[in-house]
Amino acid sequence: MDLEYSEEYKAYRDEVREFLRGWPLAGDDANLPLVEQEALFRRLSIEAGYVYRNVPGQYGGAGQEPDALKDSIVRDEFYAAGAPGDLKTQGAGLLVPTLLEFGTEVQKRRFIPAALTGEEAWCQGYSEPGSGSDLASLQCQATLDGDHFVVNGQKIWTSMAQRADWMFGLFRTDPDLSKHAGISYLLVDMKSPGIDVRPLKEMTGGTEFNEVFFDDVCVPVENLVGQRGEGWAVSRATLIHERNLIGNPNMMRDSFNDLLDLARRTLRRGRPAIEDPHLRQRLVEIEGYVRTQETSNMLQFTAQLRGEAQKAMRPMMMNKLFSTDTAQMIQRCAYDLLGADGMLAPAEEDVAGWKRNTTSTGWVEAYIFSLGPAIAGGASNIQLNIIGERGYGLPRDIRKPT
Ligand SMILES: Cc1cc2nc3c(=O)[nH]c(=O)nc-3n(C[C@H](O)[C@H](O)[C@H](O)COP(=O)(O)OP(=O)(O)OC[C@H]3O[C@@H](n4cnc5c(N)ncnc54)[C@H](O)[C@@H]3O)c2cc1C
Structure with a gap:
């Protein structure tokens, strides 16, 4: 087994290290609040081609050719320097790869850039009180009514829902079909009338989790990702990324x-x-x-x-x-x-x-x-x-x- 990097990749590592001399920020930028410093450095890193390497440029990424060795060098060097790399949020880490695979062009342009920068925060609405491991038994309904779905029901364990602008979630759009077939993947604006977010106190003392209740919440049909009834296949993409993130x-x-x-x-x-x-x-x-x-x-x-x-x-x-x-x-x-x-x-x-x-x-x-x-x-x-x-x-x- 040869664990040495080739000369090309050694040079790439040096280049990344050189770039990382810019973190922490210096001068006036160092007086900005930390989140703003991180956002600024992340933007510079995207422009330099290091962060969100494989996300196409038109959606706000670095638009680089896939290269697993370069990815791993960037990940290790950014981690060692404590520099802000790809966000590990539900939006950047889970929704973006899903939209890249299944989203329409309009959805990609509308949602990916703000998810990458964290300007719009996302939460994941999958689990329900009776549906966790057996997720396909979920009951939260989204009934098609003209140009929108009407959502009624409940989600639970929704991390960060109280701070999220949007939710990507699974909803039952065809109750008559067998469990996996009747599910659709929808993007829900958390400011929609009829949404009630109730934080749950955890044993750590924090309140990351929430219950989310839906009472006649309108979701436009253009917020359906993939085909109606094919949400199960779409959600599998998200879960693979979630397991890798952990x-x-x-x-x-x-x-x-x-x-x-x-x-x-x-x-x-x-x-x-x-x-x-x-x-x-x-x-x-x-x-x-x-x-x-x-x-x-x-x-x-x-x-x-x-x-x-x-x-x-x-x-x-x-x-x-x-x-x-x-x-x-x-x-x-x-x-x-x-x-x-x-x-x-x-x-x-x-x-x-x-x-x-x-x-x-x-x-x-x-x-x-x-x-x-x-x-x-x-x-x-x-x-x-x-x-x-x-x-x-x-x-x-x-x-x-x-
Ligand atoms: C830190 C954290 C963050 C979370 N964030 C989110 C979120 O943002 N959005 C969201 O939708 N959900 C979230 N969840 C919920 C999470 O997805 C569910 O808790 C998980 O899927 C398990 O479901 P459950 O809690 O209903 O447990 P259950 O499914 O009831 O499982 C209970 C126990 O039974 C076992 N079990 C169940 N079925 C089987 C089987 N077939 N074979 C063997 N053993 C089995 C399980 O392993 C477990 O030990 C989060 C949970 C945690 C802990």
């Missing part, structure tokens, strides 16, 4: 290094906890998982570069399960190290999703938060079914009759 090997390595740091700083009977043989054994085991994920990512990457799509599938399917399991092991180990500090409630500034941890309450929040990604975007049991059935051709699990 697994990032760089983050996992950093998180593990933060755990090692905590183990060095924590004292047990007057000695650094990292000297305890039981803890060392646990750390070695966790590092095994971190390395396995890194290797699995390389296998997937190599197969993609060689155009071996089928071979890339298995590591890709395992990515989400692997990363959420390993993240939980890391956070659980840190939580155990905290001892009595583990009883502290996370501070408000800790409740910010997946981020680097330096404080005890930051680790408490990370531990509680780590339970969520193992459910979001397809629970771990469902991932196991997918890997077994589609990845290895095992017999299908027993399903509830439809």
Whole structure:
């Protein structure tokens, strides 16, 4: 195995590093609020061809030729520099690839640019109180009435709905057809009359989740993505991207290094906890998982570069399960190290999703938060079914009759 980059790609990495000397911003720009600095640098990065590399220029991307090696160099270098790269929002990360595949020209031009910059925030309206893993049983109705759909029903667990301008969601447009066939993918303006967003308090103390109620909400027919009744196929594209977004090997390595740091700083009977043989054994085991994920990512990457799509599938399917399991092991180990500090409630500034941890309450929040990604975007049991059935051709699990 040759893990060296060719001269061409080494030169490309140098070029990216040179560009990244511009981050953090200097001069007057450094006095702007952080979000504005990030937006400015992201614009410069698109113009330079590094961010949203594969999104065509007419929709606000960099319009570069696909090149997986360049993508990975940009991702690693931007991550190492702490620079704002592609947004990992529901809009940029999930909706944009879906619209690129299934959207009309008008939808692409109207929605993609503002989703890429974050000027318009999106939420994902899939889950309902009785429909999570069994998503195709969803009941929220969208009835066609002339040039618009009339939506009635409820969504739940809708992350960030309270701050979203738009929702992409699945709605039942043909109740008489069998479950998958009667579903359509609609873009809903969250300012439409008849929408009621109710935040839900989480155990981290935050309120990322919401219930969303629809009462005779009008959605123009031009906001239908793909054909009516084909929303299931459209939504599969979004879910593949969601599962890929959840697994990032760089983050996992950093998180593990933060755990090692905590183990060095924590004292047990007057000695650094990292000297305890039981803890060392646990750390070695966790590092095994971190390395396995890194290797699995390389296998997937190599197969993609060689155009071996089928071979890339298995590591890709395992990515989400692997990363959420390993993240939980890391956070659980840190939580155990905290001892009595583990009883502290996370501070408000800790409740910010997946981020680097330096404080005890930051680790408490990370531990509680780590339970969520193992459910979001397809629970771990469902991932196991997918890997077994589609990845290895095992017999299908027993399903509830439809
Ligand atoms: C952090 C987070 C963010 C989320 N954000 C969003 C969002 O923005 N938009 C949105 O629409 N939804 C969102 N969700 C909801 C998420 O998609 C659902 O929670 C998920 O699909 C599981 O559905 P459920 O909660 O109804 O659990 P259920 O489907 O009821 O599952 C309960 C348990 O049963 C197991 N199970 C179910 N069926 C099977 C089976 N066939 N075989 C084996 N085991 C099974 C599951 O693995 C799970 O352990 C989010 C969830 C989380 C945790």
